[in-house]
Amino acid sequence: MIPIYTTDTVPIDGSPPVTHAWPVWTVATDIGQGLESLAMSAASRGAHAVVGLRFATFSSHVMVDRYALMGTAVVLGGDPGPPPA
DSSP states (O other), X not given: OOOBOSXXXXXXXXXXXXXXXXXXXXXXXXXXXXXXXXXHHHHHTTOSEEEEEEEEEEEEETTEEEXXXXXXXXXXXXXXXXXXX
């Protein structure tokens, strides 16, 4: 899974500059499932990371919470390093 950050940039010293960026979003009933879906969607289009993660909760039915997750998929100028441990 590619890394996802709540910051507006990749918070790693010496990381390559962003060369391409586009919005990504998903709706899920579980935050973990939503994060995985967001990362898979971004990675399938060549992203190295997702930055600026935001999410909101809403209910479409009395007992069913849903989460809208949004972020910016980014391609970095070089090969991404190994994900943080």
